[in-house]
Amino acid sequence: MSHADEEEDGGHHLPAVEDWPRGFGEASWWPFVTAIGAAGIYLGAAMYVLSTGDSALVPLSYGLGTAVASIGLFLVGLYGWTYHAFIKAYWTSESTGVGLRMGMLAFLGSEIATFGAGFIYYFFVRADAWTDLPHLVESGNIFSSLVIVNTVILIISSVTLHYAHVALRDDDRRRFVGLLGLTLLLGVVFLGGQALEYYEFIAVEGFTIAEGAYGSAFYGLTGLHGLHVSLGAVLLGIVFVRSLFGQYTPEKHTSVTTVSMYWHFVDVVWIFLVVVLYVGAIISV
Amino acid sequence: MAGEQLALTVLMGVFLVGVVALLSRMEDLRTYTPLGSGSAGYGDETSHGHKPAGLIRWLTTVDHKDIGILYGVYATIAFVWGGMSVMLMRLELTTPAMDVLAGLGGNAFYNGLLTSHGITMLFLFGTPIIAAFANYFVPLLIGADDMAFPRINAIAFWLLPPAALLIWGGFFLAPLTGGAVEAAQTSWTMYTPLSAEQANAGVDLMLLGLHLSGVSATMGAINFVATIFTERSGKVNWANLDIFSWTILTQSALILFAFPLLGSALIMLLLDRNFATTFFAVEGGSPILWQHLFWFFGHPEVYILVLPPMGLVSWILPKFSGRKLFGYKFVIYSTLAIGVLSFGVWAHHMFSTGINPRIRASFMAVSLAIAIPSAVKTFNWITTMWNGKIRLTAPMLFCIGFVANFVIGGITGVFLAAIPIDLVLHDTYYVVGHFHWIVMGMIAFAGFGAIYYWFPLVTGKMYQKTLAKWHFWLSEIGVSITFFAFLLLGYLGMPRRYATYEFSGAIAPLTQITTLHQVATVGAFIILFGQIIWVWNMAQSYIEGPVVQDGDPWDLKETGQHSREFQWFEEELTADEDSLALTDGGESDDEIRADGGEVEAAVRRVDDE
Ligand code: HEM
Ligand SMILES: [Cu+2]
Numbered sequence: 009m010s011h012a013d014e015e016e017d018g019g020h021h022l023p024a025v026e027d028w029p030r031g032f033g034e035a036s037w038w039p040f041v042t043a044i045g046a047a048g049i050y051l052g053a054a055m056y057v058l059s060t061g062d063s064a065l066v067p068l069s070y071g072l073g074t075a076v077a078s079i080g081l082f083l084v085g086l087y088g089w090t091y092h093a094f095i096k097a098y099w100t101s102e103s104t105g106v107g108l109r110m111g112m113l114a115f116l117g118s119e120i121a122t123f124g125a126g127f128i129y130y131f132f133v134r135a136d137a138w139t140d141l142p143h144l145v146e147s148g149n150i151f152s153s154l155v156i157v158n159t160v161i162l163i164i165s166s167v168t169l170h171y172a173h174v175a176l177r178d179d180d181r182r183r184f185v186g187l188l189g190l191t192l193l194l195g196v197v198f199l200g201g202q203a204l205e206y207y208e209f210i211a212v213e214g215f216t217i218a219e220g221a222y223g224s225a226f227y228g229l230t231g232l233h234g235l236h237v238s239l240g241a242v243l244l245g246i247v248f249v250r251s252l253f254g255q256y257t258p259e260k261h262t263s264v265t266t267v268s269m270y271w272h273f274v275d276v277v278w279i280f281l282v283v284v285l286y287v288g289a290i291i292s293v
Numbered sequence: 294m295a296g297e298q299l300a301l302t303v304l305m306g307v308f309l310v311g312v313v314a315l316l317s318r319m320e321d322l323r324t325y326t327p328l329g330s331g332s333a334g335y336g337d338e339t340s341h342g343h344k345p346a347g348l349i350r351w352l353t354t355v356d357h358k359d360i361g362i363l364y365g366v367y368a369t370i371a372f373v374w375g376g377m378s379v380m381l382m383r384l385e386l387t388t389p390a391m392d393v394l395a396g397l398g399g400n401a402f403y404n405g406l407l408t409s410h411g412i413t414m415l416f417l418f419g420t421p422i423i424a425a426f427a428n429y430f431v432p433l434l435i436g437a438d439d440m441a442f443p444r445i446n447a448i449a450f451w452l453l454p455p456a457a458l459l460i461w462g463g464f465f466l467a468p469l470t471g472g473a474v475e476a477a478q479t480s481w482t483m484y485t486p487l488s489a490e491q492a493n494a495g496v497d498l499m500l501l502g503l504h505l506s507g508v509s510a511t512m513g514a515i516n517f518v519a520t521i522f523t524e525r526s527g528k529v530n531w532a533n534l535d536i537f538s539w540t541i542l543t544q545s546a547l548i549l550f551a552f553p554l555l556g557s558a559l560i561m562l563l564l565d566r567n568f569a570t571t572f573f574a575v576e577g578g579s580p581i582l583w584q585h586l587f588w589f590f591g592h593p594e595v596y597i598l599v600l601p602p603m604g605l606v607s608w609i610l611p612k613f614s615g616r617k618l619f620g621y622k623f624v625i626y627s628t629l630a631i632g633v634l635s636f637g638v639w640a641h642h643m644f645s646t647g648i649n650p651r652i653r654a655s656f657m658a659v660s661l662a663i664a665i666p667s668a669v670k671t672f673n674w675i676t677t678m679w680n681g682k683i684r685l686t687a688p689m690l691f692c693i694g695f696v697a698n699f700v701i702g703g704i705t706g707v708f709l710a711a712i713p714i715d716l717v718l719h720d721t722y723y724v725v726g727h728f729h730w731i732v733m734g735m736i737a738f739a740g741f742g743a744i745y746y747w748f749p750l751v752t753g754k755m756y757q758k759t760l761a762k763w764h765f766w767l768s769e770i771g772v773s774i775t776f777f778a779f780l781l782l783g784y785l786g787m788p789r790r791y792a793t794y795e796f797s798g799a800i801a802p803l804t805q806i807t808t809l810h811q812v813a814t815v816g817a818f819i820i821l822f823g824q825i826i827w828v829w830n831m832a833q834s835y836i837e838g839p840v841v842q843d844g845d846p847w848d849l850k851e852t853g854q855h856s857r858e859f860q861w862f863e864e865e866l867t868a869d870e871d872s873l874a875l876t877d878g879g880e881s882d883d884e885i886r887a888d889g890g891e892v893e894a895a896v897r898r899v900d901d902e
Contacts, residue, residue, distance in 0.1 A: 023443035043451030125557030218569035221577035
């Protein structure tokens, strides 16, 4: 264990001191469980593919069942992992959180590439294959008041989150928790609006993902963004619950910071998305 | 067909049994004590180690060194799979007609092998073998306790075995489903429209598996960025950060932008295949969009694969030249330059697709420019050896081979980057020759060099030096024979990706082509033979090789190059000796005193129980 540089402040810090299995310092079942859960989701998708087509090899229910069970396992793993890594030792940990902030920054960098591919597709279509448009685009109805309201809601949620953070740093706990809860609520309302829009477009207007080049871009990008907002809402939910349990102080609030970074990022992507995908589709150049 | 499929099933069965046997062997690996972490716990818990015993230890570990070893084992299994598939292909290619594989599915099976070979070697061998070294050594080299996120590290690894099963899934399911699902036949580039229209569900499985492996690589990259930025010990700054960590940092940055983009493109392809979207359809984004997205990922990917091996060689080669790396700063600048430029050259893979000639010319310019930082490195390695006190150990031989192979691989690349030449040679064996000089001649070679260099440190044993030299010479000779033959085949116009080559004599000189194919196959067997020696040497030396007692097995102190990781090794060796005397297992008192946090942790745990 003498690998730590004795001259320096710290010795060797074991990463998993109080974890399951107990009594070891460098062992944890949670990563394994999480990974198996995540892989199971892919397996479920694979079985879904095998259940389609003329000669289904497995019944549809197998794929769906595997996916649902795996998502459950994944969430359990996620809970165990984050609980032991961050929450349990919250008050005793001396981490400054700089690594986590760096990690979030790197993750957001990778997200630019994730969204980038979809936007590049859209620009290709917008520039070169702008024919056969759905009537929603022809009429301009794609950019409805619902989108405007939803956009405003998401922007406000970024503002409330920012002031929640400010309140925490000013040690105004009540205000912090209140604004945090409001942010979460606004996020959920946004998702509801998104679902309503999908319902309108698919069920009422008959505009689906298979509806030509624009449909692919529309559902691909809004769907990807919606997944991100959902994840953001889960993260906000975790932070909210932790705040209810009395965690976070003006000095110790790394996950509030990282989740804020993520939420603002998703917000900015949405604004860009509205400008190019909704407005950009109906203005003619 | 039924008989052959049965045979294939049996073969798969044997392979799987082998894997299970390997896993159960791991039970014995409990005796494996990575130096430094096998000592007992603290406080009154002398009965506990830091890790459980047996298989569970490997499934639950969050120690970067263990995870590094897991990556290494995984990459080796993938290397064997990819190697076996290419040997079948080389056998088929000894004659122009379809014969060896005729009974196994003919062209379709060949195409499946081709796809599997490429994807396996790049995604399941190349990236993981680099991750193996990076996990084990970056924290040691920068003086960190562990990775910034040890648990994310473990998750990233455990996503890989299921990814491999999905990627290879078509092979396993073909015999079970009577051929309804087959191995994907898209080649590693997965060009649309072919990949969008092949009805075979094996393609979907492969795309899903690739996506999963990409998630793993991205998680790893985030972890390395955070580790190298925030976990360095006080004595390590940017100016004295070791060259290997620099290349891992650059590689991770490339991964952050390249892999997620591929991930999205893969999902788009899956949607096209299953939900009637038009991402890569003619009436939508067009098939050429796939090529743009794929190569925007694909070219950085080749540097993702080659920069860390360059770092390994820059790290190891000076140790056996008795001199410091010549121009340390310039090697780092050239690494960063390559990293940035690599995002601006992707269209050199698309010169013959009819893209705008002006754009094409600018891509040619940047591609030629990227040869400059590459050459800077080459000259730095040569100058490092110049007038040095060279010791031809196995790691050094592999480093020298690496430099030599890079000269050929790099210069053939410069030729291909010139549009007029590429228009003639595109999609011939010349291209295959070019990148094999690099992927086999450099990436694999650097990997072997590093494995030999660090073998004593990781296992505490010494490998058999003669066998290691045989491994090197067989590999170098085999690589030269096989891949020179490829370049010549390309000059003669042999197109890539064909299982047969019975063209009319008016198109190409068939006898010469046949001969060159046979030469290439002989070369491939020489390589294979070298690798068998390697696997044997590793296994045998690990089990019964001589125990290393010297913390400086390479005599690096003489030249003042006893670097951090070997200093750590030396401390571990002394600590182990001490621990024979100490009841608490080597945890010297002063260390506990120096480390308030750890004592506290121990106390807390005692309280909990
Ligand atoms: C000196 C720098 C290099 C230059 C100028 C260069 C140039 C090229 C060009 C122009 C092609 C396209 C040939 C064609 O398809 O017609 C190509 C193909 C390729 N190169 Fe390089 N290259 C360089 C270094 C590398 C390195 C370092 C690697 C690997 C680590 C690499 C891996 C590949 C691969 C895999 C392909 C083939 C892709 C495929 O079509 O399957 N190259 N290279
Ligand atoms: Cu390239």
